[in-house]
Amino acid sequence: xxxxxxxxxxxxxxxGEDVSMNCTSSSIFNTWxxxxxxPGEGPVLLIALxxxxxxxxxxxxxxxxxxxxxxxxxxxxxxxxxxxGIYFCAGxxxxxxxxxxxxxTRLSVLP
Amino acid sequence: xxxxxxTPKFQVLKTGQSMTLQCAQDMNHEYMxxxxxxxxxxxxxxxYSVGAGITxxxxxxxxxxxxxxxxxxxxxxxxxxxxxxxxxxxxxSSYGGGxxxxxxxxxxTRLLVL
Numbered sequence: 001x002x003x004x005x006x007x008x009x010x011x012x013x014x015x016g017e018d019v020s021m022n023c024t025s026s027s028i029f030n031t032w033x034x035x036x037x038x039p040g041e042g043p044v045l046l047i048a049l050x051x052x053x054x055x056x057x058x059x060x061x062x063x064x065x066x067x068x069x070x071x072x073x074x075x076x077x078x079x080x081x082x083x084x085g086i087y088f089c090a091g092x093x094x095x096x097x098x099x100x101x102x103x104x105t106r107l108s109v110l111p
Numbered sequence: 112x113x114x115x116x117x118t119p120k121f122q123v124l125k126t127g128q129s130m131t132l133q134c135a136q137d138m139n140h141e142y143m144x145x146x147x148x149x150x151x152x153x154x155x156x157x158x159y160s161v162g163a164g165i166t167x168x169x170x171x172x173x174x175x176x177x178x179x180x181x182x183x184x185x186x187x188x189x190x191x192x193x194x195x196x197x198x199x200x201x202x203x204s205s206y207g208g209g210x211x212x213x214x215x216x217x218x219x220t221r222l223l224v225l
Contacts, residue, residue, distance in 0.1 A: 090214075098169060099214060103152055
């Protein structure tokens with residue numbers, strides 16, 4: 001089946017630093033979603049992307065739909081302790097209606 | 112709106128026992144789905160439904176049954192639990208299953224099978 005790769009797998013950063021992570025696919029996607037999951041909770045939608053090249057912001061978060069339609073990027077500016085969690089990308093391909101999820105990037109923010 | 116609700120939050124089963132994980136949404140969403148999440152892995156789709164009376168298999172359907180008698184509810188049944196089914200289960204819903212539809216997740220059910 002389709003798979004998504006996320007990198008990095010995990011990262012430790014200092015509070016105030018900017019963060020970049022990405023998600024890649026072997027196939028073309030119509031939609032990219034970015035979720036954040038806090039410990040013991042379900043994933044919460046952060047940003048949704050619907051067009052190649054689209055750049056969308058949500059507060060300190062900015063995500064981009066890659067031009068090739070096979071990747072997406074998430075940036076977090078000026079990280080704060082509550083940014084800690086696992087960030088998942090999910091994609092919906094042109095071949096099906098179901099979403100495929102990446103394995104996640106685990107973010108730790110050091111004070 | 113309560114959004115997507117799941118019960119129970121935690122469950123311990125013995126191998127061979129059966130149980131039903133409940134999922135309900137009050138957003139009048141047509142599309143509902145069940146995922147399992149295992150350590151170090153993304154969410155994997157178990158079953159999904161595009162509307163009442165319609166269900167289909169996802170990536171990892173074996174050992175699970177679903178039904179969709181109403182728009183609001185989408186229960187997941189484990190007929191004979193196995194240790195390999197120890198996982199965290201998430202239910203999700205969206206207005207439709209088409210391109211561009213975003214999904215909203217419940218808080219999860221943590222299942223341990225001994």
